[in-house]
Amino acid sequence: MSKSKLSFPLHFQILVALIAGVFFGYLTPDTVAYTNWIGDVFLRGLNMVVVPLILLSITTGVASVGSGDNLGRLGLKTMGYYLLSTLIAILTGFFLVNLIKPGVGAELGFKMPVDNLSAITDSFGTTLIKIVPSNIFEALSQGQMLSIIFFAILLGYFITKMDEKPQKLLVDVFNAGLDAIMKITMFVIRFTPIGVFSIAAKVIAQQIQMGNQISEVFSRLGLYFITVLIGLMIHGFITLPLTVKFLGHANPIKHMKNMTIPLLTAFSTSSSNATLPLTMEAVEFEDGVSNKIASFTLPLGATVNMNGTALYECVAVMFIAQAYGIDLSFGQQLIVIFTALLAAIGSAGIPMAGLVMMTVVLKAVGLPLEGIGLILAVDRVLDMFRTTINVYGDTCCAVIIAKSEGEVLKV
Secondary structure, X not given: OOHXXXXXXXXXXXXXXXXXXXXXXXXXXXXXXXXXXXXXXXXXXXXHHHHHHHHHHHHHHHHHHOOHHHHHHHHHHHHHXXXXXXXXXXXXXXXXXXXXXXOOOOOOOOOOOOHHHHOOOOXXXXXXXXXXXOOHHHHXXXXXXXXXXXXXXXXXXXXXXXXXXXXXXXXXXXXXXXXXXXXXXXXXXXXXXXXXXXXXXXXXXXXXXXXXXXXXXXXXXXXXXXXXXXXXXXXXXXXXXXXXXXXXXXXXXHHHHHOHHHHHHHHHHOXXXXXXXXXXXXXXXHHOOOHHHHHHHHHHXXXXXXXXXXXXXXXXXXXXXXXXXXXXXXXHHHXXXXXXHHHHHHOOOOOOHHHHHHHHHHHHOOOOXXXXXXXXXXXXXHHHHHHHHHHHHHHHHHHHHHHHOOOOOOO
């Protein structure tokens, strides 16, 4: 696979497409309807390869890890980093929202119904039960990522317990399938610039058509927006690079530069899952992380590691409490922190998933679900930023785990 596919010209094309899409959506919102289909087709193409990519990559990754001891060590390192980085993100947001207090005295004269959001959330216990699929083919067809990951880990592990001849045959078959899926992925990636253009134009046009003019949004929600953004910037430009530097003993600046394509795509699509094929490609071919590590850490991270989403949920819930004039006790604030951590793990890697999971956090501390309506005007824009941090956190984990396993990287 050619490394030139991820060279600077594609970075430049995506950035130009993103800027052009923003201007197109802002200047001619009524004509964006004619280009929406391009972004829809692009996202469908990325989502088309996500399920087989996760199944094949994790299965081959686990099979190549070898013994159960190696798998357990790799799993503990990965989940340990994901939990630590997510908790740090939540505490960053918690500190900022209590320092800035964006909801105190906020004049928010609008509410929007959220029944369609609160009706589709599962409890954390139900989410844990659903990790074990009752029908793997149903899980594959419905894109139930946690169930697919669980099955793939089991399949990869028990392949290593087979006799040598059938084991080699199965591993070769899965590796060949993964190679084919990656070639399809590279074909879809060719259309990233026009897909990004269409998606960016659609997002901006929708905001304008909903009457969310920039001046109005910032007069009502500016301080909240800035609080979330500062938190995400601190986590993305300080916390995560420091973990790469001191835990991974790698160059964080070079690593971030290598991740330009997946980060730009994550920003425009607001989907960790849709970005996963590009993330794996960049981590393997730009950073030099082995397929074994990338195939295990990145699909898992796209499902359970939501640093940006966790930070956002903590800030948003505290903002809603402040806006309603509700003083949360210390115990309730601890519940917000803990529940935001669990909700982030259970959040799907799709647009608006964090908004859906926020209902879990609101219920945990008894806040009105209607409070979500206070922040809907800027949520779609913040979704783009927090998804970028989610994806970046996954890539940092891959580098750190690879270094801890003694791999020689390019960063």
